[in-house]
Amino acid sequence: MKKEKTKNYIIKPMSGGEAAAEALRQIGIEVMASYPITPQSPIIETFSKMVADGRVNAETINVESEHSAMSACVGSAVAGAKTATASNSQGLALMSEIVYVASGLRLPILMAITNRALSAPISIHCDHSDSMMVRDSGWIQIYTENAQEFYEFLILAFKIASRKEISLPIMVMADGFISTHQLEKVAIFDDKAIADFIGEYNAPYDFLNPQKPILVGPFSVQDSHFEFKLSQQKAIERVPAIFKEEAKNFKKITGKDYKFFEEYRLKDANTAIVVMNSTAGTAKEVVDKLRDKGEKVGLLKPHLFRPFPYKEIAEALKKVKKIAVLDRSMSFGANPPLFAEINQSLAGTRIPIQKYVFGLGGRAIFERQIEQVFADLKKGKIDDKIKYIQ
Amino acid sequence: MKKSKFKELKPVLPAGTSERLKTGSWRVLTPSIDNNKCAKCFKCVNFCPENSIKYNENKGQMEIDFEYCKGCGICAQECPAKAITMNKK
Numbered sequence: 001m002k003k004e005k006t007k008n009y010i011i012k013p014m015s016g017g018e019a020a021a022e023a024l025r026q027i028g029i030e031v032m033a034s035y036p037i038t039p040q041s042p043i044i045e046t047f048s049k050m051v052a053d054g055r056v057n058a059e060t061i062n063v064e065s066e067h068s069a070m071s072a073c074v075g076s077a078v079a080g081a082k083t084a085t086a087s088n089s090q091g092l093a094l095m096s097e098i099v100y101v102a103s104g105l106r107l108p109i110l111m112a113i114t115n116r117a118l119s120a121p122i123s124i125h126c127d128h129s130d131s132m133m134v135r136d137s138g139w140i141q142i143y144t145e146n147a148q149e150f151y152e153f154l155i156l157a158f159k160i161a162s163r164k165e166i167s168l169p170i171m172v173m174a175d176g177f178i179s180t181h182q183l184e185k186v187a188i189f190d191d192k193a194i195a196d197f198i199g200e201y202n203a204p205y206d207f208l209n210p211q212k213p214i215l216v217g218p219f220s221v222q223d224s225h226f227e228f229k230l231s232q233q234k235a236i237e238r239v240p241a242i243f244k245e246e247a248k249n250f251k252k253i254t255g256k257d258y259k260f261f262e263e264y265r266l267k268d269a270n271t272a273i274v275v276m277n278s279t280a281g282t283a284k285e286v287v288d289k290l291r292d293k294g295e296k297v298g299l300l301k302p303h304l305f306r307p308f309p310y311k312e313i314a315e316a317l318k319k320v321k322k323i324a325v326l327d328r329s330m331s332f333g334a335n336p337p338l339f340a341e342i343n344q345s346l347a348g349t350r351i352p353i354q355k356y357v358f359g360l361g362g363r364a365i366f367e368r369q370i371e372q373v374f375a376d377l378k379k380g381k382i383d384d385k386i387k388y389i390q
Numbered sequence: 391m392k393k394s395k396f397k398e399l400k401p402v403l404p405a406g407t408s409e410r411l412k413t414g415s416w417r418v419l420t421p422s423i424d425n426n427k428c429a430k431c432f433k434c435v436n437f438c439p440e441n442s443i444k445y446n447e448n449k450g451q452m453e454i455d456f457e458y459c460k461g462c463g464i465c466a467q468e469c470p471a472k473a474i475t476m477n478k479k
Contacts, residue, residue, distance in 0.1 A: 106400055167400075205402055213405035224399070231398040 008253065009187040016147035016179040017042030019186045020086070020112045023154035025056040026194040027110070028201075030081040033061035033072030037091040038124045039176040040114040044086055066091035070098035070109075077107035078216050080203030084109065084158075088176060089116035089123075089130040096134060102169045103138030103232060105217050106204055108162040109169040111139075112154060115277065115328075116176040117361045125362020126176040128276070128329040132337045138232050140170040140239055141306035143276040145262075147184040150174040152250075153303065155194060156258055159246045165238050167204045175278040177362065193253045236307050243304065260304040260312055265291060269298025271377040272317065274342050275326040276302050279358070279365055283326075286370040297374050302338070313345040322377045323353045326365075326389070330357055336386065352382040358389035365389055413440055417461035419476040425451045427473035434465035434474065 014022070020043045024032065034044045050056045059081075063069045066087050076083040087095060092113065102109050113131050117123035131141060142157055144150045154172050161170035174180055205216055220228055240260065247258035264284050266272060273283055280301040290297045300316060317323060323346075327336030335343065339355040346353065356373065358365045369389050376382075423434075434452065435443045442459040443452055466474040 104401060204400075215403045215405050215407060217401050218403050218407065220401070227396070228399050228401055230396065231400065234396075234398055 008190040008193055011185050011187050013183050014147055014186040014188075015042060015181050015183055016150045016174050017114070017181065018046050019147040019151035019184075019188075020154055020174070020180075021046035021050060022186075022188055023151045024084050024110075024112075025050050026189075026191055027084070027155060027158050027198055028082060028195060029056070029058050029084045029110070031059045031061065031073070031076040031083045032085055033063050033069045033076065033083075034085045035063055035066045035069045035087070035091060037066070037087060037089065037116075039116060039180045040086045040088050040091070040112065042180065043112055043114070066095040067098060070095035070102060073109050074098060074102055074105065074107060077102070077109050078105065078205055078207050080205070080207055082158075082162075082201050083107075084111065086112040086114065088114045089118050092130045092134065093118060096137075099134050099137050099139065099169075101217070104228065106167045106232070106235065107169055108158070108167055108204060110154065110158045110161065111169065111171045112150070113171045113173045114176040114180045115173050123361040124176075126178055126278075126328070127360045127362065128173070128327070128337075129360075131171065131173050132329045132331070134171075135306055135337060138168065138236065139306065140166075140168055140236065140304075141173070142170070142303050143173045143305055144179070144303065145278055145280050145301065146179050147174075147182075147186050150179060151186060151188070152254060152256070152258075155197070156246060156250050159198060159250070160239065160242050162201060163242050163246070164202055166235055166242055168232070168235055168239075173277065178278045189253055197250060197253055239307050240304070240309060240312075258303075260302070260309040261316065262299075262301040262303065263316055264299040264301065266298035266300055266316060266320070268296055268319075270296040270321045271323070271374055272298040272300055272320045273324050273326060273370065273373060274300045274302065274317075274338065276305070276338065277328070279326065279328065282365065282367060283370050286367050286374065289367070290371070290374060295374070295378075305338075305341075308341045308345075310341070310345045313342065314349070317342075317346060317351070318349060320351060322380070322382060323351060324356055324373050324377050325353060326356045326358050326373070328357075328359045330360065352380075354382040354387060355385075356387045356389055363390070412457050413460045414455075414457045417456075417459060419461045419463060420456070420479060421454055421459065421461070421463070421465055421474050421476055423452050423454065424473045424475070427471045428452055428469075429471050429473075431470065433468050433470060437464050437468045439464065
């Protein structure tokens with residue numbers, strides 16, 4: 001953090017869920033329609049309490065299901081309110097048809113996803129199967145490592161999504177229970193600074209205008225549907241440039257850089273692991289431990305997953321000799337999703353990449369297991385089969 | 391292949407565009423109302439999915455808007471007086 005004469009933040013002990021609610025409050029969210037689902041419930045409960053205490057001027061709508069939650073959010077966003085919600089796993093699955101509607105209607109809805117495994121069998125614990133399920137939905141997707149990142153990226157995310165050139169919904173992920181429930185020291189920045197960063201909100205449609213009534217979400221037949229989807233594609237392709245712009249603005253408040261991915265001791269690394277969310281934190285410890293022993297190891301932690309920054313990833317990883325990608329979800333019968341994108345980024349190079357799947361249903365991954373990954377990479381134990389860290 | 395300049399679209403239109411779609415062109419069977427049997431209960435009006443039955447106050451009878459009536463037959467089905475018949479013409 002930038003050391004200034006008067007610091008513009010307060011350190012508070014907070015869980016990721018509470019930090020997320022702080023972000024929503026500081027953004028000035030006006031409508032939150034939500035349905036509780038473990039482990040997202042602390043977010044909506046904390047936010048509701050903030051509303052009840054008069055700390056934020058918002059409508060909280062307690063709907064009957066997540067399908068209704070996203071539907072109400074769509075209505076709210078069309079009407080021009082700053083709208084947010086939170087969900088995960090079964091809730092995200094239940095609202096999934098409307099998730100696609102939100103992106104098709106180009107609405108800058110903010111959603112916090114507290115990554116949790118999809119049933120069956122029922123699991124309330126962390127894996128990335130839920131957010132991976134909607135990776136094709138046209139939502140911008142950002143993954144975060146801990147409570148501090150969850151808080152900061154939710155704010156940055158809303159700003160990016162609501163830019164007129166983008167106008168797309170955005171979901172920010174944090175590991176369920178791991179990042180959402182554990183207490184951390186979180187630096188909460190000054191309310192006014194964040195409000196100034198968010199600035200004035202431009203509603204996507206001038207909907208509540210009786211002089212010029214409009215219809216949002218028409219029927220489209222063969223002659224136009226393709227072009228609507230192309231328009232969405234063009235919009236999401238503008239995200240990297242807008243991300244960089246707003247990251248610069250946000251840095252003025254927090255003093256931190258926000259990149260598409262974090263490179264940890266990657267510059268001269270011979271072997272590297274690519275992994276998202278909280279496990280990256282554990283992996284950084286392993287990198288430090290091995291570096292102390294003289295091993296040239298590094299880590300790449302993706303934040304921006306959709307749109308996927310293929311060129312930038314390729315540039316960051318091109319000098320690494322051997323890579324392991326650790327996915328926290330399965331794409332049954334095919335390559336795991338993060339591996340598939342990293343593999344695509346490095347197509348045309350001859351860098352061997354080993355695919356791993358770990359942590360399904362919240363199974364913990366230990367430092368010694370990550371050390372083993374680096375050891376196996378060093379020995380060249382790389383093939384085209386998925387390895388499972390059980 | 392001619393490359394046309396692609397114009398980005400947002401899914402928004404002026405209100406009321408559904409009026410331009412003449413659903414009457416879909417019709418195969420056409421309803422006709424026997425005004426002697428009709429009790430003006432308005433059940434057909436409430437059930438019509440295209441809002442194509444209206445009460446003509448001056449004439450004192452139910453009238454069908456054939457520009458939009460798509461011939462679904464729900465009015466005939468619902469009429470308690472069996473005043474509506476679906477015909478090929």
